[in-house]
Amino acid sequence: MKATVKINQLTYKKNLKTILADVSLDVSGDKIIGILGENGAGKTTLFRIISGVAKNYRGDVAINGKTSPADRKSLVSYSQSLGGFPENKRISQVANFHEQIYPDFDRDKYNQMIDFLSLDVTQRLAALSKGTKEKVIVALTLARKTSVYLLDEPFGGIDSMSRKKIINSIIQWKPTDSLMLISDHYVSEIASILDEIVVLKDHTVAIHKRADDVRQESGKSIEDYYESLYEEGAQK
Amino acid sequence: MNFDDKVPIYYQIKTVIYDRIIAGELAPGEKLPAVRQLAVSLTVNVNTVQRALREMIEEGVVTSQRGRGNFVTTDTNVIETLRQDLITRNLKQLYERLHRLNIDDQEIINELVTYIERRARQNESNGKN
Incomplete structure (x- = not known):
């Protein structure tokens, strides 16, 4: 079955502040979509809403046609920070917890990724570098068998070797037929693996295009094209 | 890559x-x-x-x-066509670039021959080391 995420006229406010305004987005198929935008553009909020974590929004959100937050939670694997776990827990304990709460957790696949990413599962969370933490998060997120994967800034502040390892894990272990949304505020590091880009700006979707169409039509790199959107805005 | x-x-x-x-x-x-x-x-x-x-x-x-x-x-004909296209494309670029600089055809040929000979000698001496 083809994975779909359909959002219609979504508006979300927090403490009277508009975070997302009239966002409509229709993505489907076995793609990797880059959700791009500055810090504070609403990327994380959008992911929290899609995955069924954030509520009290206006508008429609459907995954594979399902709208209830409970259904959506089971269809989406959303990368959560490890902040919810005590710092003295080991990677293996966090994985055991995930296996218990998610029936779709695939232990074999998880082990393959742990191997590939050269992670030592006996390490405690407190001892992990930023890059290692992100690797653990990506492995846990991809270990679930779902229709949709949401990776929230998996490359924030990590070294280039960790980044390459994570990108390769994504290409290798993203299931065929699944749809993946990756958010980032710095696009050049993931540009080569994106099918489409969605730019969030001024609380809403400013651009939604195929990545190769951007290159073909503008003759620019995704990075330059993305930056030019902000420069145009500044001139107004 | x-x-x-x-x-x-x-x-x-x-x-x-x-x-x-x-x-x-x-x-x-x-x-x-x-x-x-x-x-x-x-x-x-x-x-x-x-x-x-x-x-x-x-x-x-x-x-x-x-x-x-x-x-x-x-089908080796298909591959040969691919090869010819690539050669033509590269030569076209080189030719047009040099032509724009008012270097005449004979000089381009001479320079190319000289260059290839020099490269061949270089490769030979590199091979000995």
Whole structure:
């Protein structure tokens, strides 16, 4: 079955502040979509809403046609920070917890990724570098068998070797037929693996295009094209 | 590998594979690596590899055999055409560039011959070391 995420006229406010305004987005198929935008553009909020974590929004959100937050939670694997776990827990304990709460957790696949990413599962969370933490998060997120994967800034502040390892894990272990949304505020590091880009700006979707169409039509790199959107805005 | 992010990635994948075919690294009739394997080795999306493959199949350079994978064509005429196109494209660029600088045809030929001879000597002496 083809994975779909359909959002219609979504508006979300927090403490009277508009975070997302009239966002409509229709993505489907076995793609990797880059959700791009500055810090504070609403990327994380959008992911929290899609995955069924954030509520009290206006508008429609459907995954594979399902709208209830409970259904959506089971269809989406959303990368959560490890902040919810005590710092003295080991990677293996966090994985055991995930296996218990998610029936779709695939232990074999998880082990393959742990191997590939050269992670030592006996390490405690407190001892992990930023890059290692992100690797653990990506492995846990991809270990679930779902229709949709949401990776929230998996490359924030990590070294280039960790980044390459994570990108390769994504290409290798993203299931065929699944749809993946990756958010980032710095696009050049993931540009080569994106099918489409969605730019969030001024609380809403400013651009939604195929990545190769951007290159073909503008003759620019995704990075330059993305930056030019902000420069145009500044001139107004 | 490093892509030029200003050029569509599927086009660059095609170029990489065509270069390998022309260079003989991928022989006529040879099986191409699996799509996902190609994607991982090039650090690109599976769909982008598929788009490149689709075009190569349309252009007759690659043939797809259901359930078995993708193969370099056994039609050597197709590969020869590919090779000729690539040579022409590179020569055209060089010729137009030098021509714009008002270097006449005979001088271009002479310079090219001299250059090739010099490179051959260099390669020879490098080989001895």
